[in-house]
Amino acid sequence: MDKTVDSAAEAVADIRDGASLAVGGFGLSGVPNTLIRAVRDGGATALHVVSNNCGAMDSGLAVLLAAGRIARVTGSYLGNNHEFRRQYLAGELELELIPQGTLAERLRAGGVGIPAFYTPAGVGTQVAEGGLPWRHDGEGGVAVMSPRKEVRSFDGAEYVLERGIRCDFALVHAVRGDRHGNLVFAKSARNFNPLAAMAGRVTVAEVEELVEPGDLDPDHVHLPGIFVQRVVALSPWEAADKQIEIRTVRAVPAPREVRA
Template identity: 80%
Template sequence: FTPAGVGTQVADGGLPWRYDGSGGVAVASPPKEVRTFDGTEYVLERGIRTDYALVRAAKGDRHGNLVFRRSARNFNPLAATAGRITVAEVEELVEPGELDPDSVHLPGIFVQRVLPLTPGQAADKEIERRTVSE
């Protein structure tokens, strides 16, 4: 529940979800549940659920316990928890028990598949670009 959106079309419904061929609204959003807690109204916003989540971890074990490096920690754990099936690419696959429990960023309960990468695949990070100014 969140106070954001109370009294707007987000809560009341009617936002266009799909348009018809002539530009009119074919499907509009339904109204959302609104509750009052301690005198303040809140709108029920459901969590995002995806069919698949694809994440890449620096280290992991075959049970799916993952350790992310640097900024990969920002959204990979959240994306993994949103997926019905989470597939993790792991740059370095270690044996269960080798990861310090305090260093695990995502427990294996959220991961259904672990794909170990070869050293060549782990080094190839096409999405990363290094830019430096002169």
């Protein structure tokens, strides 16, 4: 039952060329940075990545992107990642862009064994009708377009069929976890991390604090250990490595004049 692994490098050592990865995080929140860097250092390439976005500020999946290791992305947000946009428009990688809620449900469905489901999101658009550019040809044209999806009517409303997602591996970040793989996510890091973890055939979790089995209140566990195969305890430095994508501060008001 002890699922701990000594290092991130050991935890991802069997990720090979062409593997599919479900990766947790949203922007820079809850991103498994240590595991992603270990994948980069391991040399795997032509990876198929499923994640909300593809990293930012040289963090997260941006390090794999910059190294030319990603062949295909399934996601819902390009963000301000200029290298992501450049590679996509140059035809260097394939992008399946889907609604964010649909991405979340496709991951969850894959994790619980649901092969497909119907959703109203995307009905009447290219999401359902096809024609979205998945891959450009590098010369201003489109090499691969999204296919048309099945649409059915239920109770007078139309719904589009979406497939559940299963990946070879999942990489996630948790604030606490025990040796059995039970995980707790902090605040907004509880966005795509549980869903990505469920979708992986082999799920690797990096945890800021490793505790013993029984130390976690069962009512506080966000993801049960049945979905997790490997746990890596982060060093204090790795756990503290958290960037801010857009720093916003409030102007300090001038002190008020105090009259006697």
